[in-house]
Amino acid sequence: MTATIKDVAREAKVSVASVSRALNGGGGVTPATAQRIREAAARLRYVPHSAARSLITRRTHTIGALLPDLHGEFFSELIRGIDLEARSHGLHLLVSSSHDGEEDAAAALRAMQGRVDGVVLLSSPHVDAAFLKANLPDGLPIVLLNSDVKNGADAVLNIDNFAGTYAMVRHLVDIGHQRIAFVGGPKDNYDARQREAGFRAAMAKFLPGEPVRVLAGDFGESSGYVAARELLAMKSRPQAVFAANDTMAVGCLQAFKEAGLAVPGDIAVAGFDDIPIARYVTPSLSTVRVRIAELGKNAMELLADLMDRPGLSAASVHTLGCDIVVRESCGAHRGGATITTTKKIRRTSNR
Amino acid sequence: MTATIKDVAREAKVSVASVSRALNGGGGVTPATAQRIREAAARLRYVPHSAARSLITRRTHTIGALLPDLHGEFFSELIRGIDLEARSHGLHLLVSSSHDGEEDAAAALRAMQGRVDGVVLLSSPHVDAAFLKANLPDGLPIVLLNSDVKNGADAVLNIDNFAGTYAMVRHLVDIGHQRIAFVGGPKDNYDARQREAGFRAAMAKFLPGEPVRVLAGDFGESSGYVAARELLAMKSRPQAVFAANDTMAVGCLQAFKEAGLAVPGDIAVAGFDDIPIARYVTPSLSTVRVRIAELGKNAMELLADLMDRPGLSAASVHTLGCDIVVRESCGAHRGGATITTTKKIRRTSNR
DNA sequence: AACTTCCATGAAAACGTTTACGTTCGCGCC
DNA sequence: GGCGCGAACGTAAACGTTTTCATGGAAGTT
Numbered sequence: 140m141t142a143t144i145k146d147v148a149r150e151a152k153v154s155v156a157s158v159s160r161a162l163n164g165g166g167g168v169t170p171a172t173a174q175r176i177r178e179a180a181a182r183l184r185y186v187p188h189s190a191a192r193s194l195i196t197r198r199t200h201t202i203g204a205l206l207p208d209l210h211g212e213f214f215s216e217l218i219r220g221i222d223l224e225a226r227s228h229g230l231h232l233l234v235s236s237s238h239d240g241e242e243d244a245a246a247a248l249r250a251m252q253g254r255v256d257g258v259v260l261l262s263s264p265h266v267d268a269a270f271l272k273a274n275l276p277d278g279l280p281i282v283l284l285n286s287d288v289k290n291g292a293d294a295v296l297n298i299d300n301f302a303g304t305y306a307m308v309r310h311l312v313d314i315g316h317q318r319i320a321f322v323g324g325p326k327d328n329y330d331a332r333q334r335e336a337g338f339r340a341a342m343a344k345f346l347p348g349e350p351v352r353v354l355a356g357d358f359g360e361s362s363g364y365v366a367a368r369e370l371l372a373m374k375s376r377p378q379a380v381f382a383a384n385d386t387m388a389v390g391c392l393q394a395f396k397e398a399g400l401a402v403p404g405d406i407a408v409a410g411f412d413d414i415p416i417a418r419y420v421t422p423s424l425s426t427v428r429v430r431i432a433e434l435g436k437n438a439m440e441l442l443a444d445l446m447d448r449p450g451l452s453a454a455s456v457h458t459l460g461c462d463i464v465v466r467e468s469c470g471a472h473r474g475g476a477t478i479t480t481t482k483k484i485r486r487t488s489n490r
Numbered sequence: 491m492t493a494t495i496k497d498v499a500r501e502a503k504v505s506v507a508s509v510s511r512a513l514n515g516g517g518g519v520t521p522a523t524a525q526r527i528r529e530a531a532a533r534l535r536y537v538p539h540s541a542a543r544s545l546i547t548r549r550t551h552t553i554g555a556l557l558p559d560l561h562g563e564f565f566s567e568l569i570r571g572i573d574l575e576a577r578s579h580g581l582h583l584l585v586s587s588s589h590d591g592e593e594d595a596a597a598a599l600r601a602m603q604g605r606v607d608g609v610v611l612l613s614s615p616h617v618d619a620a621f622l623k624a625n626l627p628d629g630l631p632i633v634l635l636n637s638d639v640k641n642g643a644d645a646v647l648n649i650d651n652f653a654g655t656y657a658m659v660r661h662l663v664d665i666g667h668q669r670i671a672f673v674g675g676p677k678d679n680y681d682a683r684q685r686e687a688g689f690r691a692a693m694a695k696f697l698p699g700e701p702v703r704v705l706a707g708d709f710g711e712s713s714g715y716v717a718a719r720e721l722l723a724m725k726s727r728p729q730a731v732f733a734a735n736d737t738m739a740v741g742c743l744q745a746f747k748e749a750g751l752a753v754p755g756d757i758a759v760a761g762f763d764d765i766p767i768a769r770y771v772t773p774s775l776s777t778v779r780v781r782i783a784e785l786g787k788n789a790m791e792l793l794a795d796l797m798d799r800p801g802l803s804a805a806s807v808h809t810l811g812c813d814i815v816v817r818e819s820c821g822a823h824r825g826g827a828t829i830t831t832t833k834k835i836r837r838t839s840n841r
Numbered sequence: 842a843a844c845t846t847c848c849a850t851g852a853a854a855a856c857g858t859t860t861a862c863g864t865t866c867g868c869g870c871c
Numbered sequence: 872g873g874c875g876c877g878a879a880c881g882t883a884a885a886c887g888t889t890t891t892c893a894t895g896g897a898a899g900t901t
Contacts, residue, residue: 141627143887154851159889167849186603190550191887193541195856201584201605211766215565222587231605233552234585236573252537254552254582276492389770415562419740419767494857505881510859518879542857546886 142183151179162187201231202442203255205247207263208237212415213431220435221259228443230256241265245274252276257442259435262286264327280445280453282438287329294445294453296438300330300411303427303461304337307381307409310463312345314471316379316407320352322366322391324383331358334383334411352377356387363390370406371398378407379469385410385417385426392420392468403470413464422467429461493534502530513538552582553793554606556598558614559588563766564782571786572610579794581607592616596625603627608793610786613637615678631796631804633789638680645796645804647789651681651762654778654812655688658732658760661814663696665822667730667758671703673717673742675734682709685734685762703728707738714741721757722749729758730820736761736768736777743771743819754821764815773818780812 148155153172161168161176168176179185193199204221206214218234225232233255235247244266251258257280260266268290275281283295311319321338324331335353342351352373354366363382367390370377382388388410395402402408402422410417413428437459445453465471499506504523512519512527519527530536544550555572557565569585576583584606586598595617602609608631611617619641626632634646662670672689675682686704693702705720707713714733718741721728733739739761746753753759753773761768764779788810796804816822 144889145887155888156852156890157850160850163889165890169849172849186600188545188887189604190541190544191856192889193856194539194545194858194887195889197856199541209566210570211563211566212561214569215560215562218565218569218585219561219588222585226586231601232585234569234573234583235577237570249537250582253540416767416770420770421772495859496857506858507860507882508880511880514859516860520879523879539857542886543859544886545857545888546859548886 142185143188144185146183147176147180147185150183151176199231199254199256200229201233201255202257202259202439202446203233203235203251205238205244205251205258205260206234206236207244207261208239209261213412216431217261217435220432220437221439222435223432224436224439224443228439230443238263241270245270248274255279257281257446259284259438259442260286262288262329264329280442282442282445284434284438285329287332289456291454292452294441294455294457296434296441296457296459297333298330298429298434299458299460300333301337301340302458303411303429303463304334304381304383305341306461306463307411307425307427308338308341309345310465310471311379311381311407311409311469312341314469316470317346317349318352318375318377319346319349319379319381320354320370320377322354322356322363322380322382322387324356324358324387328358331383338381356383358384358386360386360390360393363387364394365390367391367394368398371395371400376406379409380406381409381411383411385412385414385424388424388426388468389416389420392422392424402468407470408468413462417464418466425466425469425471426464427461428464430459434459493536494539495536497534498527498531498536501534502527550582550605550607551580552584552606553608553610553790553797554584554586554602556589556595556602556609556611557585557587558595558612559590560612564763567782568612568786571783571788572790573786574783575787575790575794579790581794589614592621596621599625606630608632608797610635610789610793611637613639613680615680631793633793633796635785635789636680638683640807642805643803645792645806645808647785647792647808647810648684649681649780649785650809650811651684652688652691653809654762654780654814655685655732655734656692657812657814658762658776658778659689659692660696661816661822662730662732662758662760662820663692665820667821668697668700669703669726669728670697670700670730670732671705671721671728673705673707673714673731673733673738675707675709675738679709682734689732707734709735709737711737711741711744714738715745716741718742718745719749722746722751727757730760731757732760734762736763736765736775739775739777739819740767740771743773743775753819758821759819768815769817771819776817776820776822777815778812779815781810785810 144155144158147158153176157168157172158176161173162180202225222232233251238244238247259282261284268288281293283293285297286295308319321335323335339351342349354369356362356366370380380391382391388408391408392402395406400406410424410426413426417424417426495506495509499509504527508519508523509527512524513531553576573583584602589595589598595614610633612635619639632644634644636648637646659670672686674686690702693700705717707717721731731742733742739759742759743753746757751757759775761775761777764777768775768777
């Protein structure tokens with residue numbers, strides 16, 4: 140059916156070994172014969188059988204991306220970043236998305252066994268060190284995204300949630316706000332916890348005397364709405380609300396609109412993520428932007444690095460900075476200024 | 491390093507053939523020995539080497555998705571739909587996204603050669619019948635998404651753009667609009683052409699005497715803005731604007747807002763796609779929704795079907811219906827009604 | 842001119858499966 | 872009790888590569 144290396148060898152009147160050498164560039168072949176071989180291969184439309192090659196080289200030239208049940212921009216940008224970088228390394232991308240629950244993720248991870256040379260795994264709450272130990276074939280390079288597992292064995296790449304919230308609080312303080320409330324995210328969510336920690340640290344630093352107001356939320360729009368209504372009922376109403384994600388911030392805007400409050404006139408609002416909607420709501424939402432495609436790209440770079448040097452200890456922690464995007468809702472709109480908290484990736488090897 | 495079938499055979503004191511038979515369920519093995527073999531395999535954490543298996547079975551159990559440079563919801567929903575369905579067939583998903591230009595797509599398609607058992611390809615303007623003929627290894631099952639190639643050889647699955655616009659026009663007419671203008675998309679875009687055709691057909695049908703007003707657009711927000719300003723300058727201003735996608739509709743809203751026109755009071759607006767932003771703009775945007783995940787799922791089902799029966803002629807054309815989503819901007823808001831134009835997939839075999 | 846060195850090339854093993862084909866063995870049938 | 876027969880199981884070939892090793896010859900060195 141399709142041409143094999145033997146056909147090319149016959150066509151070029153050499154042995155299969157020479158064909159392999161000529162096509163893989165290993166050297167040990169005369170320029171003249173190499174040329175003849177390439178021509179023969181082209182004539183027969185020969186393309187190496189990747190399974191046969193993998194069988195002996197033990198490399199698939201494929202990396203796997205294991206993602207939880209994600210939607211929209213985050214998903215697409217992440218894949219885009221990973222894919223682009225993977226391609227530039229000559230690697231293919233095997234995607235397994237929409238995993239809900241530990242069982243599901245474990246099955247997907249096992250199914251990738253032997254089909255990939257490395258894995259980028261975006262954590263869900265149940266993906267912890269024990270999970271990895273149980274389901275990860277050892278020796279398989281892996282990069283963990285947004286994970287709090289520190290098992291001293293794997294490479295971890297995180298969004299700098301802490302620095303992002305910290306910088307946003309600093310900005311809010313800079314433009315004159317003092318009574319700042321925070322709407323948190325799910326308790327089992329790593330990002331949410333980090334963001335809250337950043338908020339608390341910044342408050343302690345910039346407004347030491349001020350009481351710290353943290354409301355519960357779950358990243359959903361309605362939880363932002365509910366939190367906003369709680370704020371409205373407070374005796375001394377905050378001057379600004381900082382929601383742990385944009386979706387909740389949109390919920391806040393809705394509640395304030397209904398209550399007849401002007402944003403940012405009566406109360407300022409800020410979010411986190413810079414989802415596409417952020418620039419379309421009225422007033423447009425000030426937020427913290429995560430460069431997601433860059434996150435994917437960096438993860439892939441990290442993974443490629445790990446794959447290059449087998450045996451090397453992978454243990455390291457990296458963080459990717461965020462940008463503060465100033466729009467209308469925080470009360471300091473000056474034409475869409477963007478403040479970068481961290482330009483470059485920061486490596487924190489833990490050994 | 492990792493256990494092979496030989497190790498399992500030794501452990502269970504049988505031959506490799508029996509191990510293969512027992513694990514693949516082919517029969518010809520005693521329940522007792524099958525059990526012993528399964529235990530041995532589990533004990534050694536044996537997992538079959540997929541490359542070795544592919545080498546001889548000539549199946550990779552992987553399908554490829556080839557996508558142009560997409561963003562956001564469309565991308566993620568499509569992948570989700572494909573992935574979920576693929577998994578239910580026991581297939582893996584190899585993704586190659588962000589292809590710009592013919593060269594790029596061709597390279598990606600060739601690179602998948604031998605790594606996949608089938609392909610789902612979302613067309614870009616330059617992917618036509620000739621492109622496929624040149625770059626598609628023959629015999630490889632493929633499903634074309636949103637494509638106007640009718641080479642009488644491949645399976646094609648399209649969004650029913652025509653029926654979607656048609657139904658929206660009917661709705662606009664139903665609620666009393668007569669002077670309806672349309673903002674088109676890029677000339678080389680298949681969806682855009684279909685949508686415009688649907689608009690013209692509906693106008694001819696429901697408002698035969700009415701002049702057909704079609705303005706140029708390019709799917710970008712600013713082109714919607716520009717088109718809206720043109721509309722404002724017309725002697726007899728239209729009662730409704732129907733943009734070929736939501737992004738342009740948002741541009742229209744912006745222009746009308748600036749001009750001090752009330753939507754839908756002074757002029758109604760409708761879009762196409764139901765992007766997430768559509769429900770957040772004010773007024774919320776009436777639009778035509780494409781069930782993208784379902785599109786991906788259907789494409790995958792179609793492909794699985796093709797892969798099951800090799801040699802079967804694949805030639806067929808399918809269309810997936812859209813939903814009319816009624817929100818505020820069209821002037822007939824009744825609490826978010828949704829009208830389904832076509833519930834089931836429609837098959838149009840062309841032979 | 843004899844010897845070494847080096848390099849291009851070929852032969853063959855190895856990778857881990859599946860599967861066609863043989864062999865063995867138990868069992869029923871006449 | 873011999874015969875055939877089918878089921879269970881083993882042997883070995885095949886899939887298409889890469890890679891090690893051997894071989895030969897040309898070129899270089901003395």
